[in-house]
Amino acid sequence: MxxxxxxxxxxxxxxxxxxxxxxxxxxxxxxxxxxxxxxxxxxxxxxxxxxxxxxxxxxxxxxxxxxxxxxxxxxxxxxxxWQSNPILPQDPYQKSMARFWAKFVDEQVITLGFRSLVKAEKGREVAIEEAREIIMFLEKEVTGKDFFGGKTIGFVDMVAGSIIPFCLARLWEGMGIDMIPEEKFPELNRWIKRLSEIETVRECIPHREKHIQHMMKVAERYK
Amino acid sequence: MxxxxxxxxxxxxxxxxxxxxxxxxxxxxxxxxxxxxxxxxxxxxxxxxxxxxxxxxxxxxxxxxxxxxxxxxxxxxxxxxWQSNPILPQDPYQKSMARFWAKFVDEQVITLGFRSLVKAEKGREVAIEEAREIIMFLEKEVTGKDFFGGKTIGFVDMVAGSIIPFCLARLWEGMGIDMIPEEKFPELNRWIKRLSEIETVRECIPHREKHIQHMMKVAERYK
Missing domain, CATH: 3.40.30.10 (Glutaredoxin)
Structure with a gap:
């Protein structure tokens, strides 16, 4: 086989x-x-x-x-x-950088955009600003590119896409927070629109209202 | 070039x-x-x-x-x-598993063998037992093999080697804890001996006494 x-x-x-x-x-x-x-x-x-x-x-x-x-x-x-539609670059350096940003999302963005925000030990406004500082690294990284992966969706797009617009944004919405406003994060917003236009991505997005309710419950557990 | x-x-x-x-x-x-x-x-x-x-x-x-x-x-x-002396397997599954164990060391072993141990919120004996439970996964993983990587030193050996015998063990020694006794962890102890016999590894081991002092200071900061 x-x-x-x-x-x-x-x-x-x-x-x-x-x-x-x-x-x-x-x-x-x-x-x-x-x-x-x-x-x-x-x-x-x-x-x-x-x-x-x-x-x-x-x-x-x-x-x-x-x-x-x-x-x-x-x-x-x-x-x-399955080598069709590659999601990681071939070049060792580019590959390392894709892994770097994926790890950054799963560690830094989740920590600041979820855990610290939910606990908000220094107050909600400070937590929001700290999360935005971290997300700004991604805004810069995607600037001038269609996707983090370049012309097509790749590893970082899947990792960041599953976390930011299609998970954390549901929590932020439930909490009434406009975390990544268009005027501060134009490139990320553009990227989210592009991502949402891909049929195979759309098929993987959880139902919005059910998801917001779920995220609010998860947040309760972490408080 | x-x-x-x-x-x-x-x-x-x-x-x-x-x-x-x-x-x-x-x-x-x-x-x-x-x-x-x-x-x-x-x-x-x-x-x-x-x-x-x-x-x-x-x-x-x-x-x-x-x-x-x-x-x-x-x-x-x-x-x-630099492709001589490869440290990661070629096979995608074996490669994934090497990454899995490396991540396991840097997350689970460091958390239990350092952070939880130093804080010891449930008492030192409980912390030691919890750390041993985690380290036991590695004992099983290296059983019957010269190295985690097989016949020669590889990715997991470098990750686990730099953390366990040549870093955490210095903290454990400073705290007077025999964390991985020979009778409970014969395979890991055998692995540590093998690792220590490799010249290029030995060159990378920090000076023992200076390192113990350093680790005790780091532990103080985390308490």
């Missing part, structure tokens, strides 16, 4: 940006897959616990007996295994 | 495991480099702030005008650019 054949299964959760970005990659590459929805956070399936004993988290990709946890690793695996 | 030519500079800090692992890779691959020691944490050079404006952290690798922050990204770049 060729490396890119065989059944693909994805264990995910509808509101998890980490699951959504994996679906974006599978859809972009036209890989058929079976999706198994997990009931999180309190009713994890025995299969999930068996497949990801270390972290017990979604997403988990299963392909030809190989079990892959963690969205960045899964995206890299998908890109190597 | 070929991709693997040109001057290589590394901004590092003697006690930083993230710097040490990059030196391990450069030495293993026989890449000549200029090492620039930073005076951390309070006296960062203007060069560091200029090269790594997002995180302002070591290590930073500079090669042919390319600026690379973060040790995992640097190791991947080094492996692609």
């Amino acid at each position: 060729a490396e890119n054949e065989g059944v693909v299964k994805l264990l995910g959760f509808w509101a998890s940006p980490f699951s959504r970005r994996v679906e974006m990659a599978l859809k972009l590459k036209g890989v058929p897959y079976e999706y198994l929805e997990e009931d999180l956070p309190n009713n994890k399936s025995p299969l999930l616990l068996e497949l990801n004993p270390v972290h017990k988290k979604v997403p988990v990709l299963v392909h030809n007996g190989k079990i892959l946890p963690e969205s960045h690793l899964i995206l890299e695996y998908i890109d190597k295994t | 070929a991709e693997n030519e040109g001057v290589v500079k590394l901004l590092g800090f003697w006690a930083s495991p993230f710097s040490r692992r990059v030196e391990m890779a450069l030495k293993l691959k026989g890449v000549p480099y200029e090492y620039l020691e930073e005076d951390l944490p309070n006296n960062k050079s203007p060069l560091l702030l200029e090269l790594n404006p997002v995180h302002k952290k070591v290590p930073v690798l500079v090669h042919n005008g390319k600026i690379l922050p973060e040790s995992h990204l640097i190791l991947e770049y080094i492996d692609k650019t």
